[in-house]
Amino acid sequence: MAKDGQPCFLGLDLSTQQLKAVVVNDELETLHEETVNFDTELPEYRTNGGVNIQKMNPGQATARTVMWVKALDLLMDKLIVASVDFSKIVAISGTAQQHGSVYWQNGAQETLGNLDPSNFLHAQLATSFSIPDSPTWMDSTTKSECQAFEEAVGGPEKLAMITGSRVYERFTGPQIAKISQQNPGAYRNTERISLVSSFLASLFLGRIAPIDYSDASGMNLMDLRTKKWHPDLLKLCGPNAAQKLGDPVPSCSCLGMISSYFVERYGFDKECKVVAFSGDNPSSLIGMGIRNDWLGVSLGTSDTLFLWLTEPKPVLNGHILCNPLDSNAYMAMLCFKNGSLARERIRNKYAEKSWDKFNELLESTPRGNFGYIGLYFDDLEILPPALGEKRYNKECQLLSKFSSREIEIRAAVEGQFLLRRLYSERIGFKIGEGTKILATGGASSNKSLLQVLSDTFGSPVYTQKNLNSAMIGAAYQAILGYTREKKETVSLPEPLTPKLVCEPYRDSEEIYGPMVQNLKNIVTRDFE
Numbered sequence: 001m002a003k004d005g006q007p008c009f010l011g012l013d014l015s016t017q018q019l020k021a022v023v024v025n026d027e028l029e030t031l032h033e034e035t036v037n038f039d040t041e042l043p044e045y046r047t048n049g050g051v052n053i054q055k056m057n058p059g060q061a062t063a064r065t066v067m068w069v070k071a072l073d074l075l076m077d078k079l080i081v082a083s084v085d086f087s088k089i090v091a092i093s094g095t096a097q098q099h100g101s102v103y104w105q106n107g108a109q110e111t112l113g114n115l116d117p118s119n120f121l122h123a124q125l126a127t128s129f130s131i132p133d134s135p136t137w138m139d140s141t142t143k144s145e146c147q148a149f150e151e152a153v154g155g156p157e158k159l160a161m162i163t164g165s166r167v168y169e170r171f172t173g174p175q176i177a178k179i180s181q182q183n184p185g186a187y188r189n190t191e192r193i194s195l196v197s198s199f200l201a202s203l204f205l206g207r208i209a210p211i212d213y214s215d216a217s218g219m220n221l222m223d224l225r226t227k228k229w230h231p232d233l234l235k236l237c238g239p240n241a242a243q244k245l246g247d248p249v250p251s252c253s254c255l256g257m258i259s260s261y262f263v264e265r266y267g268f269d270k271e272c273k274v275v276a277f278s279g280d281n282p283s284s285l286i287g288m289g290i291r292n293d294w295l296g297v298s299l300g301t302s303d304t305l306f307l308w309l310t311e312p313k314p315v316l317n318g319h320i321l322c323n324p325l326d327s328n329a330y331m332a333m334l335c336f337k338n339g340s341l342a343r344e345r346i347r348n349k350y351a352e353k354s355w356d357k358f359n360e361l362l363e364s365t366p367r368g369n370f371g372y373i374g375l376y377f378d379d380l381e382i383l384p385p386a387l388g389e390k391r392y393n394k395e396c397q398l399l400s401k402f403s404s405r406e407i408e409i410r411a412a413v414e415g416q417f418l419l420r421r422l423y424s425e426r427i428g429f430k431i432g433e434g435t436k437i438l439a440t441g442g443a444s445s446n447k448s449l450l451q452v453l454s455d456t457f458g459s460p461v462y463t464q465k466n467l468n469s470a471m472i473g474a475a476y477q478a479i480l481g482y483t484r485e486k487k488e489t490v491s492l493p494e495p496l497t498p499k500l501v502c503e504p505y506r507d508s509e510e511i512y513g514p515m516v517q518n519l520k521n522i523v524t525r526d527f528e
């Protein structure tokens with residue numbers, strides 16, 4: 001329970017499969033947590049994993065917008081049952097799946113501003129959407145629009161330079177373009193277009209909320225540097241797209257006070273602030289505690305890296321977004337498809353299906369592995385676009401096999417981590433004194449793997465309890481926005497406390513510096 005007089009903050013997370021809420025105190029300690037699962041608690045919308053996939057068109061993955069509204073009604077009821085005292089909440093923020101979009105019908109703004117507090121939101125907003133099914137981030141039905149986006153600015157590299165990413169079918173710009181072309185009537189009847197994050201913020205604000213810079217950079221529409229919609233890309237979205245989208249605003253900025261609907265229905269204080277909502281990846285960066293000099297490495301089925309960048313150098317197939325904590329900085333996401341499954345296959349083949357044996361063999365070989373590098377792409381890799389097994393010696397010559405299973409194992413692990421380092425540096429991350437790595441995901445419990453990660457990056461590796469970093473990030477956004485607005489100089493809480501697990505050996509850079517250089521030559525020569 002919150003102590004008397006202690007302010008509370010509400011963080012929301014509208015992810016693919018559920019809507020969650022967390023109430024925290026000003027030290028970011030969780031006081032309450034509630035969830036509404038779409039498949040099981042809102043079965044009338046017949047979602048599977050939170051989305052509706054069309055049988056005839058499996059690339060189409062949408063969700064009824066009003067289902068998300070109804071989920072909020074249910075969630076609020078659960079918070080009442082949990083005896084949450086809404087009058088103590090001084091600020092709200094949120095996070096949501098990126099790229100998905102919401103189409104508000106003409107007149108929706110008016111409806112939002114005049115909601116009847118004695119009635120549910122979903123009953124009043126049922127007809128407020130010109131496109132009733134929101135495209136989600138899982139949708140991939142915009143092939144022809146994608147082509148137009150790259151052509152409009154002179155190719156994929158140019159688009160990545162401007163917007164932070166080459167074109168993707170799930171990104172919002174091509175999705176809007178598709179709707180305006182295939183459904184011009186509905187597009188015309190669209191008063192405003194929101195991202196899923198700004199849509200949820202709008203419900204609390206009682207008017208259409210602006211899109212924040214970080215989530216806006218997942219649309220293939222915004223110029224990363226000027227933070228304005230790019231005119232040539234905007235044109236592809238259809239008539240009056242600029243008015244429909246509104247101008248993006250700095251992340252974590254205070255948007256205004258909560259609407260009278262929530263004050264009257266739930267007893268919120270009318271001074272409760274709504275702080276810009278953002279996308280789940282930017283909020284995760286905040287929640288994990290990634291700050292300047294930190295690199296987040298999630299070791300899962302695929303390995304994803306979160307980086308804090310001061311100067312972005314977009315690469316094809318990596319994403320650069322505006323940094324949610326600092327409007328002058330950036331963040332990057334790099335995804336490597338061959339993560340845990342590739343490591344497991346190598347374990348099964350060379351280490352009798354045992355992680356203990358795998359670790360024993362890994363530790364029995366010298367760091368640097370005599371210069372041997374192994375690249376095992378079981379699935380078509382993203383960075384670089386490569387498939388199959390490749391083995392190299394220290395002269396970068398291709399070999400058909402290595403002489404022992406120990407060498408195979410170390411070559412596979414070092415190859416993976418050196419590749420992650422190569423692309424981190426390419427996208428603008430500066431590894432150096434002070435760099436720290438935060439490892440998360442299933443494989444982060446394997447200390448032998450983390451030691452190699454530490455050595456290849458020449459940086460200490462930390463881990464933390466596996467929490468919902470996006471939702472904690474959302475609560476942190478609320479605290480940050482509130483503090484900034486009040487111009488208070490209170491010290492912000494640390495999102496999650498990391499624990500040091502390994503440090504690099506002193507000579508690691510002498511060993512791995514030249515190996516990254518070799519790998520760079522190999523990648524340029526063989527895969528690009």
Ligand code: 5FX
Pocket residue numbers: 015016096097098099137170218279280281
């Ligand atoms: C990132 O580009 C993605 O598409 C996903 O991580 C979604 O944000 C998941 F919600």
